[in-house]
Amino acid sequence: MLAKPRLSRALASLAIGLALVVPAAAIEFLNALDDSPIDISPIKGEVFTDAVKSFQETGKNPYVGNPDAIAAGKALYDANCQVCHKPDGSGGMGPSLIDNTYVNKRANTDVGMFEVIHSGAAGAMRPFSKRGVTQDQILQMIAYIHTLKK
Numbered sequence: 001m002l003a004k005p006r007l008s009r010a011l012a013s014l015a016i017g018l019a020l021v022v023p024a025a026a027i028e029f030l031n032a033l034d035d036s037p038i039d040i041s042p043i044k045g046e047v048f049t050d051a052v053k054s055f056q057e058t059g060k061n062p063y064v065g066n067p068d069a070i071a072a073g074k075a076l077y078d079a080n081c082q083v084c085h086k087p088d089g090s091g092g093m094g095p096s097l098i099d100n101t102y103v104n105k106r107a108n109t110d111v112g113m114f115e116v117i118h119s120g121a122a123g124a125m126r127p128f129s130k131r132g133v134t135q136d137q138i139l140q141m142i143a144y145i146h147t148l149k150k
């Protein structure tokens with residue numbers, strides 16, 4: 001005697017339901033120097049904002065185009081980045097940020113730029129996560145850097 005198809009349909013419905021409920025895997029962030037996975041745990045005292053949580057899941061910076069985040073990003077850029085990349089982002093000691101010709105090719109994306117800023121890169125680019133800069137602040141800086149591009 002053949003089994004009734006009800007159980008199979010129930011399992012199929014359950015599988016489809018789980019597929020709709022279970023979120024997609026988060027983005028894997030890699031070190032710009034050796035492609036090893038980087039630790040994106042919060043630094044001491046950091047509480048992840050909704051923007052950071054969203055970015056870690058999607059790789060899309062929710063602050064791009066947000067005037068308040070861009071203003072905060074400019075202040076952070078002026079305090080942390082302009083010495084090496086110049087106020088206009090044209091580069092000096094560090095590479096230019098105003099075109100898409102980056103030393104690290106992954107920096108052409110927000111995920112890649114986040115990886116470089118968060119965990120450092122070749123030369124004098126030390127990890128901002130070791131300087132006490134939060135991931136939310138890094139996303140704000142990236143939003144500001146977008147405004148420098150020609």
